[in-house]
Amino acid sequence: MARKRFDDSNCSVARALNEVGDWWSLLIVLHAMYGTRRFVDFQQELGIAKNILCDRLARLVDNEVLKKVDVGEHGSRFEYRLTDKGRDLFPVVIALRQWGDKWNPAPDEQPLDLRDRTSGQPIGPVQVRDAQGQPLSVRDVFIPEESLPGNKKRPA
């Protein structure tokens, strides 16, 4: 791919994408959130080539999104578990899931039934909110001049 690296970008979105912005990494994190921990399970659920999975897991471990734990049990020796940093991707993944459900619904798939463990009720939509908790759209928001990349003058 000769892909451009963003390690040194001054945009944190670019740097975030550098860590989890490829096709597989977020899916791996998603499945980790669903409870998958073992190499073979990731491989079977995702249908990913083993070398690619190796590479992605290693990268995610390097970036401290996952940690590799040696569990000395009968044959299954390693587990890949989410770190706090990885768990913090929860809103990202869920927002993406909800976006996909809304705009590209699969005919045979239920939209996303994620429920609050204590109440059993479905979760609400992930939204950007103001300090009072009211939902905000792109248009309700602005970026102070100096924070704009390239110092543009336009509103957000």
Add this chain to the structure above:
Amino acid sequence: MARKRFDDSNCSVARALNEVGDWWSLLIVLHAMYGTRRFVDFQQELGIAKNILCDRLARLVDNEVLKKVDVGEHGSRFEYRLTDKGRDLFPVVIALRQWGDKWNPAPDEQPLDLRDRTSGQPIGPVQVRDAQGQPLSVRDVFIPEESLPGNKKRPA
């Protein structure tokens, strides 16, 4: 890349990543949210090769994340504007931004100063919330059996 396509995946995250899951697309959407609309501006701000930008813009237009508008003005003939679908990526982009700010802060960058246009106050963190608006972590949540990919039994 010989990339595996996810068009037909029964996972909406996979399908979402198919549309905006490459290195550039989300950055283009981000800059579009910042107000960028013209080809050359995207190119300069992102430092992206023109052919790749062409391809990504066309793909985003195909997927109805952007729309291409012919503005017959002096030399700048087209604008790429967010559709409702594109604007709906707002929580995704902001969640990613906040994650990047939190876990990979740039030494010389302020974390993200996005403010509510009416109050002028900074926005809050993007979170997954329950029906009552209380924040939820991965561990506060479960997925009913039948919704699990691969029908696994583990909690989320």
Add this chain to the structure above:
DNA sequence: TCAATTTGGTTTCTTAACGCAACCCTATTC
């Protein structure tokens, strides 16, 4: 009026990432 510029885009070519398949090593299990 003719050259230079701007905008948006295509072509060519190199390089690097992806995906498959085969192989490898260590523990188990039968």
Add this chain to the structure above:
DNA sequence: GAATAGGGTTGCGTTAAGAAACCAAATTGA
């Protein structure tokens, strides 16, 4: 002691990313 499972690594062909050059229409501008 053969077969199996977990977790990789190696090679190799395919294909996409990226840089740079080229292109064409419309403007500017001198």
